[in-house]
Amino acid sequence: MKGRRAEIIDYLCGRMQHLYPQQECRHIARMVASAWSGDDESRFLIEPNEEIEITDLERLSDPLAAGCPVQYILRRAEFCGEEFIVREGVLIPRPETEELVMWAIKKAEDIQSPRILDVCTGSGCIAIALKKRIPTSSLTAIELSDEALAIARENSEQLQAEVEFLKDDALRGMPSVGGRKFDIVVSNPPYIPQTEIAAMRINVTQYEPHMALFVADDDPLIFYREIARASRALLSPRGWLLFEIHETLAEQTIAMLATEGYTNIELRKDFRDKPRMICCQPQRE
Secondary structure, three states: OEEEHHHHHHHHHHHHOOOOOHHHHHHHHHHHHHHHHOOOOOHHHHOOOOEEEOOOHHHHHHHHHHOOOHHHHHOOEEEOOEEEOOOOOOOOOOHHHHHHHHHHHHHOOOOOOOEEEEEOOOOOHHHHHHHHHOOOOEEEEEEOOHHHHHHHHHHHHHOOOOEEEEEOOHHHOOHHHOOOOEEEEEEOOOOEEHHHHHHOOHHHHOOOOHHHOEEOOOOOOHHHHHHHHHHHHHEEEEEEEEEEOOOOOHHHHHHHHHHOOEEEEEEEEOOOOOEEEEEEEEOOO
């Protein structure tokens, strides 16, 4: 397709208008048009009337029109100032998770060479971001999905962040790290009840891995409970456990952690003013 930059953006927005609000459509359209044309994204804003050509634009934009996330189409996602590889089979990093990373960094400030475990690492974004910002740390990350582990290792190599990636199951006690000690255990596990699927966008429900997102309605805290139990033995005496949580399950998660023997429990809201993160410590015996 040949036309003014503004016309290219309008065409792409027309293909996505059934999926996203107008402002989001235009943002996504500029991202893909920039990638496909080789133009800087800013030129679509400051030089909208300049004519360009994108070969086979209709075919290229078919996945967008079908609801495929732009991150999968471009095979990249930004997180904590780094560009991560993402493909179908791995969860796309979210901006609110960056706040969990920043909180973990704060907790590690007074620890020399902190030992950190990332549970349910997915793309490796949390572990890699922590290693990049705390170079003296030692990072271990576990994940059950072979596909996600492969992508996490690609990201580790690309971003030159040394992280030990292990295949393990957060629901089976994490035996691969048994006997070790960590100063921080951090996790963004699956936490969305399955009843919410019907109300969610197809770009999430039809493309992102359900095993990384959803939990059974009758036990939505299953990952938190099992990780908390395993972490009692894994955490150092003054260690911290940090979770990203579902905004409607904050009170239940706090109560569960208290029952499982945790203290100094703190809840924080994300930039959207939703309860999103919890930090706590195991009670000293």
